[in-house]
Structure formats: C-alpha cells, structure tokens
Amino acid sequence: MTSALAAIALLFALLVLGALAAALADGAAAALARGRPAGAALAVPLRRAAFLLHQQAVTTERPDRLNWLLAPVFYVVLAAVGLSVVPFSADLVALDLETGIVLWGACESLVVVVVFLHGWSANAPFAMIGAYRYVAIGLPAMLVSMFVLIAAALPAESLALTAVVESQRGLWNVLRQPLGLPLFLVLGLSLTLRGPFDYADPYDLAGGTSAEVSGPQRAAWQVARLTMLVAFSAMAATVFLGGYLGPVLPGPAWLALKTALVLALVVAAGQAFARLPPSRMLSALWLVLMPLAFLGLVIAGVEAL
Amino acid sequence: MAVSRLSSLAAAAPAPVYAAIGEGAAAAIEDLFLDARLDRAASPRHAALLLVCGRFRDDDIADLCRLHDQLPHPRATLRWRAEALPGFTPDGVDLAPDADVAAALHAVYRALVAGARASEPALLPDEPPNPWRGRGDHGQGGEGMMGGVPYGRPMAMTDDDLRDGLALDAYAAPFGPFLSAFPPGLRLDLTLQGDVIQKLAVARPPFDQPLEAAHPLRLAARMLLPLGLPGLAERMLRRAAGLAPGTPAAVADLARALRWRGARAALPPGLGRIPGGGDVRTRLDGLLAAAGRGEAAPAPGAPMALSELLVGREWAEAMLVLASLEPGWLRRACRADMPHAPSEDAA
Known part of the structure; x- marks a missing residue:
C-alpha cells in the first residue's frame, strides 16, 4: 500500500517535471531547426504559456462546450492512467497489472477519441477536418504499436510490464528487437501530434483541431500533449531500454534518465522530418510500417519458441 | 505577486x-x-x-x-x-x-x-450576417437534419463524391483572402467533401507582389510550411533576404537538408502536374537549382485553370500544389476560373 502511494507520488512528479522538461526541449529544438541560438529559446514555450493565461478563451457558434473543455482533461487522464502501469523499480509501481500492456493499448486508442472530440466539438470546418484526418492516420499507427508491444511481451511471456522489464536483464529489447523502438517512436509522434505525424493540428489547416482554441484552453491542450509525451517516453524506456534496470543509481533515477532520452529523441524527430500528405502517409503506414511491425512480431515469435 | x-x-x-x-x-x-x-x-x-x-x-x-x-x-x-x-x-x-x-x-x-493598452472592441455587430430562414424539421430549411441555408450559410448536405461514389456531406464555404496557408489575397469558393475539394470557383485572385517576393528560395520556403518544416523554411528565407536580385545563392546544404528530412520523398510523384512544368517535386528541385544559378523562378509550363489542378485533391495536397505555383502563373490560372475576370491590365 505504501509502495503504491509512493509510486503514485513518483508518477505525478514524473508527469509534471517531464512536461516542464519537454517544454524546454521543444523551445530549444524549434530554435535549432530555425538556425537560432537554442539557449535563449529554452524558456519561450513557458513564456507563451504565460501569455495564453492572459488571453481570452474565445468560443465558436454552438460548440459542444463541455466536450471541448474536457478534451484536454481526458488527454491528461489517459497519460496518467497509461503511466500508472510503468514500474519505477521491481516493487514500485502504481498499478501492477498482469495486463499492463493492454491497459496502455486502451489508453493509446482512446487518444484517437480525445483528439477527435477536441476537433469535433469546436463546430468549425478546419477543426473538424483535423479531427477526422487524425482518426484516419491514428488508427493504423496504433495497430503498428500493438504488434510492436506484443513482440516485446513475447520474451517475457507476460503482458505485465514488470515482467517485460525483468526479461531485459540479459539484453534490452532495443537490441533484441531492433525494429521495435523505431516503429514505436512513430506512435509517439502520432500520440503527441508532432511534426511528421501532426495531422490533427497542422499549418495547412490553420492549426486544425486547435484552430479555434485560444487562451487557457489552448494552454491546457499544449500541456496535455506534453504529458502524453512524458507517458509515452516512460513506456518506450520501459519496454525497449530496460526501464528501471541499471547499475549504481536507484531504479526511478534510471527510468527518469531513459525517459528523458526517449523524450529528446521524439522532440528531435518532430523537428527533423517532413510530413507526408495524409493519403501518402496512409499508404506508408498500411503497406510499409504495418508489414515491418508484423515481421518483427514473427521474428520475436520464432525466437520465443 | x-x-x-x-x-x-x-x-x-x-x-x-x-x-x-x-x-x-x-x-x-x-x-x-x-x-x-x-x-x-x-x-x-x-x-x-x-x-x-x-x-x-x-x-x-x-x-x-x-x-x-x-x-x-x-x-x-x-x-x-x-x-x-x-x-x-x-x-x-x-x-x-x-x-x-x-x-x-x-x-x-x-x-x-x-494592461497599459486597452483591447480593441469588435468592429462588427455580433449577429449573423443573414436573417434566420427557418423551415423544415429542425427549422433550418433542408431535409431531415441536413441541408438548407439557415443563416444564409449552406449547411452540409449529401452529394455525389468524385472519388468513390459515396454520397457524403458536401460543405460549401468561402476560404480566404487572409487564410495563412493561401497565397495572400486569394479567395476561393469551395465545396468540400471530407477534405477533398469537389468544386472550386475563384472569387478573388491573389495580390500582385513585387519580383522580390518571387525569389526561388522564397517560393521553396513556402512549399516547406505545409510539409511541416518551418525551421528549414526559415533558413531558406533568411538566405533569400540577404541576396541582391540575380545573385547566386549557396544551396548545396539546403538541398541536402531537403533530402535528409524526407521533403522530396514526402511529395507524391505526379502531384500538381502541369504540361511542360513538371509536378510539385520537380518544381521544388527547379526552384533550388534556379536559386543556385541566381536565376528567377522557372517558367511553370502551359496555362491551366486552377480548378483543373485542385478539384479532386485532398486539402493537404491542394495546399502543396498552391504553394508550388509561380505567383504570375497562379494569377493567370485564377483568372481562367473567374467568370467575369477583369483583364490583367485593368487589375
């Protein structure tokens, strides 16, 4: 009971501090991509957030106001619930489920619903287009991640994340299943609406699902995206980088370090790559990434036999 | 505090x-x-x-x-x-x-x-631009829960789809002239089904811009925004900003960055093809090459109407095609879609 409470405290600390670090990383990465000095840009996302708290939250004509306001709340809740199955050490986990990977998968797929809700409830054309565009791209991205996660669970012979971590004592999954982490990072970009997978809130739709959102409501949506990035990074660190395993430092410290590494990778990838038009991305997902994920699953299955 | x-x-x-x-x-x-x-x-x-x-x-x-x-x-x-x-x-x-x-x-x-400066009040009254014209089951004047023009704005109503024959909602609305993804001044009357453009009429063409605004590096940078590469676009604009007209620009690093970031691969082959003017991808290549030689943006090929290029395209693809068109060519393509277009001289 005490350890569960300690794990819950760690979970919220990781979410808050991780989101703060992610905001700083976003500022630096955006500046570097523009060829500007990164140091001066570190705090820019925090300053923008402070401005949003000063700005009026405008409304549209007949929005679904309740769902519009709740969408970022649901997003944060999904990040927290998804993170709850991640172990901070062998006996420090908020929710030690035998089916932890299934719970994370449920959170992933509900992100599609939340982002759709955010766009749909604005009652405006660009927000709506961003919403169903995200559903079209988000669903196959989730399917890819399901194959990848099942492949990672095979050597552990368990869907519990503590077992998945313990199965990596000899060799981390990032080396055992080299296709896994790169494919899972695709999901990270999609779950957090970033760069090459930002189909919900892109430039060509004037901000997409966020096109009509301003003020504190927009700040809440950005914070929700960052908390989901933290939850995703911790999950990737757990499934592919041995989670809390490591010498000298305590388990939570190792998990935090590995989470920071994945987070930096996702932030950098968000700035580094071009976004395909949606129909081309759909072809890439169904015809390239999905077969690759399936191949990874078959190889993992044969190894497990 | x-x-x-x-x-x-x-x-x-x-x-x-x-x-x-x-x-x-x-x-x-x-x-x-x-x-x-x-x-x-x-x-x-x-x-x-x-x-x-x-x-x-x-x-x-x-x-x-x-x-x-x-x-x-x-x-x-x-x-x-x-x-x-x-x-x-x-x-x-x-x-x-x-x-x-x-x-x-x-x-x-x-x-x-x-708080030292007061916020500006609204310029227009907060009321619908057209009166309520209620009729039908839900007072909107269409069929069932769809269609009609309740406040002078057409509501979604099913219509034949260009691509797969599904009768989905069609949404008609004006877009522009200040939409950030459009060339400045362009106003289109569009009918969308999902995010596919089904019908297009040009209400107002884009504004005329000085030659400086058509520098090939500026045109290339505008193509990178819908591709989600604002950082690289800014690097291109920075380089274009410091150049006198006709001066060759160093573009080797920019071309390399385009390849590494997957910008060329992201552009579908054949998208926005113009007879004699290539597709979106070859136009991006052509712009970089022209900037490297210190030349103006290449001639985009045979004249076409804008609707021929954009109807049937998804929104993201249409924005890429629009961004890839040389401004002078685009203005002529727009005039072909305006029923009572003034001549270029009159404009």
Missing part, C-alpha cells in the same frame, strides 16, 4: 501576430517574421496583434473587419505601409514605413499584456 510574475513572463514571450498581407507586402512580411521577438500565428485565434500591411481591394475590407474580430482579447491592430482603408477603422497604431516594426509590435504587445 504571482500575477505580476506571470505578466512579466508573458511580456517576455514573442508577440503572436497574425499578418493580413496585401498587395506588394509578401516579402516584407516574410522578412519581418525572421525576428525572434515575433511569432507568426497560423490562426487569428492564436494572435494578439493584427498587422495590416500593403494595399487591399474594396471587397477585402469586410473580410478584414471579420478577421479583426476573430482575434481574442486583448488585441491591437497595427498598420504598416498600408493605404487608407475606409470602413476598417480600429483604434490601432500606424507605423512609419521605415519603422523598426518588430520592436514596435513587441512594445504594443507588452502594453497589452501589462
């Missing part, structure tokens, strides 16, 4: 500006946003300042007023190199043509955040 700390943090943020770009102002606005003190907002909802720059048509004034009223409070308008605009009369700031515009914008932004 906490509030004042939050205010000073907000005051140090880049000023979020939505630019209403008129005739002759495109390059100056692009260069202005290279300044780290400013953020270019993609939606007026994300901005605190409206920057009005260049010359506008009489028809644009009503759109300018609507645009102004979409900015959340606190908001302010700044006019720079703009002619008098009868009918558009916010209590804004007029900047001198040679002013330090970035500094002036940020000063107004700080005053807004600190």
Whole structure:
C-alpha cells in the first residue's frame, strides 16, 4: 500500500517535471531547426504559456462546450492512467497489472477519441477536418504499436510490464528487437501530434483541431500533449531500454534518465522530418510500417519458441 | 505577486501576430517574421496583434473587419505601409514605413499584456450576417437534419463524391483572402467533401507582389510550411533576404537538408502536374537549382485553370500544389476560373 502511494507520488512528479522538461526541449529544438541560438529559446514555450493565461478563451457558434473543455482533461487522464502501469523499480509501481500492456493499448486508442472530440466539438470546418484526418492516420499507427508491444511481451511471456522489464536483464529489447523502438517512436509522434505525424493540428489547416482554441484552453491542450509525451517516453524506456534496470543509481533515477532520452529523441524527430500528405502517409503506414511491425512480431515469435 | 510574475513572463514571450498581407507586402512580411521577438500565428485565434500591411481591394475590407474580430482579447491592430482603408477603422497604431516594426509590435504587445493598452472592441455587430430562414424539421430549411441555408450559410448536405461514389456531406464555404496557408489575397469558393475539394470557383485572385517576393528560395520556403518544416523554411528565407536580385545563392546544404528530412520523398510523384512544368517535386528541385544559378523562378509550363489542378485533391495536397505555383502563373490560372475576370491590365 505504501509502495503504491509512493509510486503514485513518483508518477505525478514524473508527469509534471517531464512536461516542464519537454517544454524546454521543444523551445530549444524549434530554435535549432530555425538556425537560432537554442539557449535563449529554452524558456519561450513557458513564456507563451504565460501569455495564453492572459488571453481570452474565445468560443465558436454552438460548440459542444463541455466536450471541448474536457478534451484536454481526458488527454491528461489517459497519460496518467497509461503511466500508472510503468514500474519505477521491481516493487514500485502504481498499478501492477498482469495486463499492463493492454491497459496502455486502451489508453493509446482512446487518444484517437480525445483528439477527435477536441476537433469535433469546436463546430468549425478546419477543426473538424483535423479531427477526422487524425482518426484516419491514428488508427493504423496504433495497430503498428500493438504488434510492436506484443513482440516485446513475447520474451517475457507476460503482458505485465514488470515482467517485460525483468526479461531485459540479459539484453534490452532495443537490441533484441531492433525494429521495435523505431516503429514505436512513430506512435509517439502520432500520440503527441508532432511534426511528421501532426495531422490533427497542422499549418495547412490553420492549426486544425486547435484552430479555434485560444487562451487557457489552448494552454491546457499544449500541456496535455506534453504529458502524453512524458507517458509515452516512460513506456518506450520501459519496454525497449530496460526501464528501471541499471547499475549504481536507484531504479526511478534510471527510468527518469531513459525517459528523458526517449523524450529528446521524439522532440528531435518532430523537428527533423517532413510530413507526408495524409493519403501518402496512409499508404506508408498500411503497406510499409504495418508489414515491418508484423515481421518483427514473427521474428520475436520464432525466437520465443 | 504571482500575477505580476506571470505578466512579466508573458511580456517576455514573442508577440503572436497574425499578418493580413496585401498587395506588394509578401516579402516584407516574410522578412519581418525572421525576428525572434515575433511569432507568426497560423490562426487569428492564436494572435494578439493584427498587422495590416500593403494595399487591399474594396471587397477585402469586410473580410478584414471579420478577421479583426476573430482575434481574442486583448488585441491591437497595427498598420504598416498600408493605404487608407475606409470602413476598417480600429483604434490601432500606424507605423512609419521605415519603422523598426518588430520592436514596435513587441512594445504594443507588452502594453497589452501589462494592461497599459486597452483591447480593441469588435468592429462588427455580433449577429449573423443573414436573417434566420427557418423551415423544415429542425427549422433550418433542408431535409431531415441536413441541408438548407439557415443563416444564409449552406449547411452540409449529401452529394455525389468524385472519388468513390459515396454520397457524403458536401460543405460549401468561402476560404480566404487572409487564410495563412493561401497565397495572400486569394479567395476561393469551395465545396468540400471530407477534405477533398469537389468544386472550386475563384472569387478573388491573389495580390500582385513585387519580383522580390518571387525569389526561388522564397517560393521553396513556402512549399516547406505545409510539409511541416518551418525551421528549414526559415533558413531558406533568411538566405533569400540577404541576396541582391540575380545573385547566386549557396544551396548545396539546403538541398541536402531537403533530402535528409524526407521533403522530396514526402511529395507524391505526379502531384500538381502541369504540361511542360513538371509536378510539385520537380518544381521544388527547379526552384533550388534556379536559386543556385541566381536565376528567377522557372517558367511553370502551359496555362491551366486552377480548378483543373485542385478539384479532386485532398486539402493537404491542394495546399502543396498552391504553394508550388509561380505567383504570375497562379494569377493567370485564377483568372481562367473567374467568370467575369477583369483583364490583367485593368487589375
């Protein structure tokens, strides 16, 4: 009971501090991509957030106001619930489920619903287009991640994340299943609406699902995206980088370090790559990434036999 | 105490500006946003300042007023190199043509955040532009729960689909002339099904811009924005901004960056093909090559109507095609889709 409470405290600390670090990383990465000095840009996302708290939250004509306001709340809740199955050490986990990977998968797929809700409830054309565009791209991205996660669970012979971590004592999954982490990072970009997978809130739709959102409501949506990035990074660190395993430092410290590494990778990838038009991305997902994920699953299955 | 700390943090943020770009102002606005003190907002909802720059048509004034009223409070308008605009009369700031515009914008932004400057009231009454015309089951005048023109705005109604024959909702609305993803001044009457353009009519063509705005590196940079590469686009604009006309630019590193970032691979082969003018991908290559030789943007090929290029395309692809068109060619393509187009000379 005490350890569960300690794990819950760690979970919220990781979410808050991780989101703060992610905001700083976003500022630096955006500046570097523009060829500007990164140091001066570190705090820019925090300053923008402070401005949003000063700005009026405008409304549209007949929005679904309740769902519009709740969408970022649901997003944060999904990040927290998804993170709850991640172990901070062998006996420090908020929710030690035998089916932890299934719970994370449920959170992933509900992100599609939340982002759709955010766009749909604005009652405006660009927000709506961003919403169903995200559903079209988000669903196959989730399917890819399901194959990848099942492949990672095979050597552990368990869907519990503590077992998945313990199965990596000899060799981390990032080396055992080299296709896994790169494919899972695709999901990270999609779950957090970033760069090459930002189909919900892109430039060509004037901000997409966020096109009509301003003020504190927009700040809440950005914070929700960052908390989901933290939850995703911790999950990737757990499934592919041995989670809390490591010498000298305590388990939570190792998990935090590995989470920071994945987070930096996702932030950098968000700035580094071009976004395909949606129909081309759909072809890439169904015809390239999905077969690759399936191949990874078959190889993992044969190894497990 | 906490509030004042939050205010000073907000005051140090880049000023979020939505630019209403008129005739002759495109390059100056692009260069202005290279300044780290400013953020270019993609939606007026994300901005605190409206920057009005260049010359506008009489028809644009009503759109300018609507645009102004979409900015959340606190908001302010700044006019720079703009002619008098009868009918558009916010209590804004007029900047001198040679002013330090970035500094002036940020000063107004700080005053807004600190509460030292009052937010501008709306220019238009908060009421529907057309009267209620209720009829039908839900008072909207269509069939069932769909269709009709309740406030003079057509509601979605099923229509034949160009691609797969599914009868999905068709949504008709005007887009532009200040939409950030459109060339400045372009106003299209579009019918969309999902995000596929089913019908297109040009209401107003894009504004004429000086030769400087058609530098090949500027055109290439505009293609990178819909590809989600604003960083690389800014690097291209920075290079174009420092060049005298006809000077070759160093483009080897930019071409390499385009390849590594997957920008060329992201462009579907054959998208926006024009006889004699290649597709979107070859046009991007052509722009980089022309910039390297110090030449103007290459001639885009045989004349076509804009609707021939955009109808049947998904929104994201259509924005890429639009961004890939040389401004002069695009204006001619627009005139082909305007039933009563004035001649180029008259415009």
